[in-house]
Amino acid sequence: MELKTINGVVIGEKPYGETSKILNIISKENGVIGVIAKGAKRLKSPLRSVSEIFTYACFQISYKEDKLSTLISADIIDSFSNIKKDIEKISYVNFISELTKQVLKQSKNDFIYDMYISSINKIEEGFDPMVITSILELKYLDFLGVAPELNGCVVCKNTNVVTLSSDKGGFVCKNHYSKEYVVSSKTLKIIRMLKYVDISKITKLDISDLVKKEINDFINEYYDRYTGLYLKSKDFLKNVVKLK
Ligand SMILES: [Zn+2]
Numbered sequence: 001m002e003l004k005t006i007n008g009v010v011i012g013e014k015p016y017g018e019t020s021k022i023l024n025i026i027s028k029e030n031g032v033i034g035v036i037a038k039g040a041k042r043l044k045s046p047l048r049s050v051s052e053i054f055t056y057a058c059f060q061i062s063y064k065e066d067k068l069s070t071l072i073s074a075d076i077i078d079s080f081s082n083i084k085k086d087i088e089k090i091s092y093v094n095f096i097s098e099l100t101k102q103v104l105k106q107s108k109n110d111f112i113y114d115m116y117i118s119s120i121n122k123i124e125e126g127f128d129p130m131v132i133t134s135i136l137e138l139k140y141l142d143f144l145g146v147a148p149e150l151n152g153c154v155v156c157k158n159t160n161v162v163t164l165s166s167d168k169g170g171f172v173c174k175n176h177y178s179k180e181y182v183v184s185s186k187t188l189k190i191i192r193m194l195k196y197v198d199i200s201k202i203t204k205l206d207i208s209d210l211v212k213k214e215i216n217d218f219i220n221e222y223y224d225r226y227t228g229l230y231l232k233s234k235d236f237l238k239n240v241v242k243l244k
Pocket residue numbers: 153154155156157158172173174175176
């Protein structure tokens with residue numbers, strides 16, 4: 001047992017016994033960890049408010065490697081009150097949380113946590129959750145080892161490209177084009193820009209619905225084809241977006 005302070009976000013909670021909860025926390029220091037919050041279901045417990053889903057805090061824990069750690073106290077950094085008011089935003093954050101958990105299983109890079117937090121912050125600030133999610137998904141492909149080719153044609157590197165092909169794995173030029181859906185030229189420019197943007201520095205996102213949709217469709221197909229990830233939260237998210 002070791003006392004530790006971790007910076008993290010509660011991404012899941014389930015009841016444990018009569019009065020306690022087990023939390024799943026994505027942390028900067030230790031990746032995804034399980035933490036028991038004893039008595040957190042009691043009305044007067046100081047752990048009650050900090051053990052809610054999507055609480056972003058500094059958690060003091062008694063850390064046990066490969067076992068459940070115990071929550072001692074927490075200082076809230078943000079409770080993401082705007083996100084919690086909106087089922088669509090909740091669905092996006094739920095999805096990116098589940099995705100981040102999967103990415104962290106395959107790569108232990110500090111950037112993953114930072115980009116994840118920046119994305120939630122931007123959704124909380126009111127930026128389009130679909131675009132923020134697309135950016136994060138694009139960036140995560142690097143850590144999943146299957147980054148698409150977005151510098152030039154995936155076959156010949158020619159920078160004069162005509163569309164995106166999830167099948168071929170990125171941009172294609174007119175010589176290597178074969179009946180793929182042709183996206184708008186704006187989409188080609190913007191998807192490349194989104195891949196390299198620093199999420200924490202975004203101050204404006206002016207992207208048309210068509211471009212958003214074309215980028216989102218490409219990413220969805222690409223994930224299905226190359227990552228082997230199946231996330232229930234993505235299906236849920238698709239249904240929520242459809243109902244809008
Ligand atoms: Zn080519």
